[in-house]
Amino acid sequence: MTKQKHxxxxxxxxxxxxxxxxxxxxxxxxxAFVLSILVCAIVTTILxxxxxxxxxxxxxxxxxxxxxxxxWALFRDxxxxxxxxxxVTPCFKMRYWNIGGEGQALxxxxxxxxxxxxxxxxxxxxxxxxxxxxxAIGFGAVWAVIPxxxxxxxxxxxxxxxxxxxxxxxxxxxxxxxxxxPNTTGSLSFLDSIGNAGNIGSNQFILIIIIATVIxxxxxxxxxxxxxxxxxxxxxxxxxxARYVGIHNKKVIIRTLVLCGVLCGIVGxxxxxxxDHSFKAESATDTTVGGLGxxxxxxxxxxxxxxxxxxxxSFLVVFITRGAKNVGDYARLGANYPSMMVGIFFxxxxxxxxxxxxxxxxxxxxxxxxxxxxxxxxxxxxxxxTRAQSADAAAATPASATEA
Amino acid sequence: xxxxxxxxxxxxxxxxxxxxxxxxETIVEKSGHLNLxxxxxxxxxxxxxxxxxxxxxxGGWSTFxxxxxxxxxxxxxxxxxxxxxGLFTIxxxxxxNVTGLTLTTFGAGVLGFWGTQMGDKGxxxxxxxRMFWTPVDSTANWFxxxxxxxxxxxxxxxxxxxxxxxxxxxxxxxxALRAVGENPxxxxxxxxxxIAHKYVSCVLGAAIAGIGGAFYLLDCTQxxxxxxxxxxxxxxxxxxxxxxxxPGIGIFGAFIFGFLYRLPYNITGVALAEKxxxxxxxxxxxxxxxxxxxxFNKRETQPPAALGLPYFREDR
Numbered sequence: 001m002t003k004q005k006h007x008x009x010x011x012x013x014x015x016x017x018x019x020x021x022x023x024x025x026x027x028x029x030x031x032a033f034v035l036s037i038l039v040c041a042i043v044t045t046i047l048x049x050x051x052x053x054x055x056x057x058x059x060x061x062x063x064x065x066x067x068x069x070x071x072w073a074l075f076r077d078x079x080x081x082x083x084x085x086x087x088v089t090p091c092f093k094m095r096y097w098n099i100g101g102e103g104q105a106l107x108x109x110x111x112x113x114x115x116x117x118x119x120x121x122x123x124x125x126x127x128x129x130x131x132x133x134x135x136a137i138g139f140g141a142v143w144a145v146i147p148x149x150x151x152x153x154x155x156x157x158x159x160x161x162x163x164x165x166x167x168x169x170x171x172x173x174x175x176x177x178x179x180x181x182p183n184t185t186g187s188l189s190f191l192d193s194i195g196n197a198g199n200i201g202s203n204q205f206i207l208i209i210i211i212a213t214v215i216x217x218x219x220x221x222x223x224x225x226x227x228x229x230x231x232x233x234x235x236x237x238x239x240x241x242a243r244y245v246g247i248h249n250k251k252v253i254i255r256t257l258v259l260c261g262v263l264c265g266i267v268g269x270x271x272x273x274x275x276d277h278s279f280k281a282e283s284a285t286d287t288t289v290g291g292l293g294x295x296x297x298x299x300x301x302x303x304x305x306x307x308x309x310x311x312x313x314s315f316l317v318v319f320i321t322r323g324a325k326n327v328g329d330y331a332r333l334g335a336n337y338p339s340m341m342v343g344i345f346f347x348x349x350x351x352x353x354x355x356x357x358x359x360x361x362x363x364x365x366x367x368x369x370x371x372x373x374x375x376x377x378x379x380x381x382x383x384x385x386t387r388a389q390s391a392d393a394a395a396a397t398p399a400s401a402t403e404a
Numbered sequence: 405x406x407x408x409x410x411x412x413x414x415x416x417x418x419x420x421x422x423x424x425x426x427x428x429e430t431i432v433e434k435s436g437h438l439n440l441x442x443x444x445x446x447x448x449x450x451x452x453x454x455x456x457x458x459x460x461x462x463g464g465w466s467t468f469x470x471x472x473x474x475x476x477x478x479x480x481x482x483x484x485x486x487x488x489x490g491l492f493t494i495x496x497x498x499x500x501n502v503t504g505l506t507l508t509t510f511g512a513g514v515l516g517f518w519g520t521q522m523g524d525k526g527x528x529x530x531x532x533x534r535m536f537w538t539p540v541d542s543t544a545n546w547f548x549x550x551x552x553x554x555x556x557x558x559x560x561x562x563x564x565x566x567x568x569x570x571x572x573x574x575x576x577x578x579x580a581l582r583a584v585g586e587n588p589x590x591x592x593x594x595x596x597x598x599i600a601h602k603y604v605s606c607v608l609g610a611a612i613a614g615i616g617g618a619f620y621l622l623d624c625t626q627x628x629x630x631x632x633x634x635x636x637x638x639x640x641x642x643x644x645x646x647x648x649x650x651p652g653i654g655i656f657g658a659f660i661f662g663f664l665y666r667l668p669y670n671i672t673g674v675a676l677a678e679k680x681x682x683x684x685x686x687x688x689x690x691x692x693x694x695x696x697x698x699x700f701n702k703r704e705t706q707p708p709a710a711l712g713l714p715y716f717r718e719d720r
Contacts, residue, residue, distance in 0.1 A: 336516025343510025
């Protein structure tokens with residue numbers, strides 16, 4: 001018999017993990033977080049002659065937990081980011097890749113800014129704020145629902161369409177800013193008019209945090225226990241199944257995107273009226289929202305669309321953003337240093353998904369017979385044996401049959 | 405008349421940036437990967453290109469070698485970004501949108517960071533960039549103003565786009581690449597090495613886009629690092645859709661985008677606010693194209709069917 005050349009078994013072999021334990025997943029994520037911070041520290045020491053690892057960690061923590069005010073600001077930023085992530089989560093659960101959270105929130109900002117700049121002083125301030133909120137919600141919802149309508153009707157690619165809508169929103173924002181104040185560089189300040197809006201007593205942070213807490217709870221309940229949440233999951237898992245059990249796919253898509261737009265509108269309103277007290281839109285990409293809408297996509301995805309896990313993921317992101325900004329300020333690394341660190345951090349965390357979802361098995365030695373001839377010989381032997389046995393059995397059966 | 409000539413000249417000039425980006429992104433998307441990291445990759449390419457041009461220029465090399473080293477460095481830096489993207493989305497099978505957005509954050513951060521560092525050190529790229537662009541001779545006739553007044557990289561962009569168009573539509577490898585983007589499982593069954601095709605197109609596409617970043621910084625802005633490239637990168641992604649995933653159409657699409665991009669700067673007698681509104685046109689037109697192609701639903705004009713989906717052989 002001629003020897004055949006066998007294809008070698010690959011060194012590594014991937015299988016999908018079907019039942020991973022949450023403990024294992026979180027252990028991997030936390031490990032990756034620690035690792036990413038260490039890499040950030042090392043990169044920083046390489047980049048800056050001033051910084052060493054101790055310097056990095058000192059300013060990383062003083063930038064985030066250094067003073068009471070900083071801690072409040074940390075949680076305020078967390079709340080905003082969390083709300084944006086919550087807004088896009090139902091869409092992702094439905095496998096509707098809405099990366100337009102940025103534009104939807106910006107439209108919310110724009111709506112609030114239009115009302116505040118036009119109506120302030122003409123009526124009572126609380127009334128202005130209420131109208132601003134309503135208009136912000138309306139703008140956000142419209143911006144979210146237009147791509148959804150096209151998706152529902154003609155199956156238009158929502159990833160690309162919402163991406164375009166982000167920039168259209170940015171251009172509209174820049175148009176409004178220049179229209180309202182032709183002499184500005186790209187930012188309208190409302191500090192003189194509604195500078196105190198959103199303060200409870202002298203605390204300017206707590207209202208946003210409370211709103212975020214309430215909405216997070218509601219969203220968790222909505223997704224897990226409500227009929228709507230169930231429908232969203234079914235449409236995401238399999239649109240056909242949803243159709244067979246009588247769920248109206250198009251209605252669910254549009255309804256969910258209205259919800260997303262409403263939440264984004266609320267966030268936009270809070271950014272303009274409660275947080276920044278200004279509206280910035282220098283260009284299509286340099287705005288009040290400033291990329292948070294994209295970061296929210298990452299946060300939602302990293303938390304596996306679980307609203308409570310999102311609290312943790314958004315905390316980590318805000319922590320590293322604010323901390324890195326502080327390190328950058330002290331080491332004089334410039335305004336873009338934090339986004340580099342955030343990028344490194346995200347790469348690590350994204351990579352963990354692989355280790356959570358897949359299992360790597362390495363080639364094992366001594367399992368298979370090496371020589372193909374042996375394999376054939378042994379299989380022939382066993383075949384002979386079974387043939388003999390079956391012949392015996394066949395011989396035995398008639399006898400037993402006659403006995404019976 | 406002179407204004408029109410100048411506008412067309414600028415359209416071609418700036419269109420080349422979009423052309424590099426969209427040609428690169430088309431190759432990547434044809435393999436089934438939506439690389440939203442293109443803006444970041446163009447930023448990385450810009451860093452590489454500027455470094456290459458600076459080194460070669462400081463070394464006293466001739467124009468040809470300065471340009472060549474800048475292109476090679478830009479391709480290397482952009483390609484590294486593409487490799488990183490490929491590693492995450494092909495081998496690690498991570499979500500493409502998430503990886504791409506991270507790459508954009510990272511790349512823009514690297515360019516901004518590096519730009520500030522160079523500024524602090526007093527290193528400027530304006531002298532080196534003189535190797536890349538030529539001042540337009542306004543006394544020349546319209547033909548040479550429009551078509552012959554550009555730096556070498558404009559012609560390279562067109563050449564690359566044509567080569568890629570031919571490769572994609574008239575070679576066996578190109579057919580295999582398109583098959584991978586449409587239905588990787590079927591391509592795999594037909595004996596096409598799916599993973600290799602995906603890697604090659606991710607890296608190659610990113611390398612081409614990287615030249616675009618370098619071209620923008622060294623030619624369009626004449627060595628100034630003040631400008632961010634990420635807006636250009638997003639327009640390049642938009643252009644891929646506008647050109648219906650065809651690099652040949654992309655050439656003309658790029659010039660249209662270039663024209664629209666420069667329109668607010670060229671028009672006089674319009675207020676600043678309305679100029680901002682004009683900037684919406686490329687995005688709005690792209691959104692419209694997306695809606696129209698989905699409305700007609702012709703198979704030839706659709707995005708690659710497996711766009712955005714990770715491929716794992718053992719999945720059913």
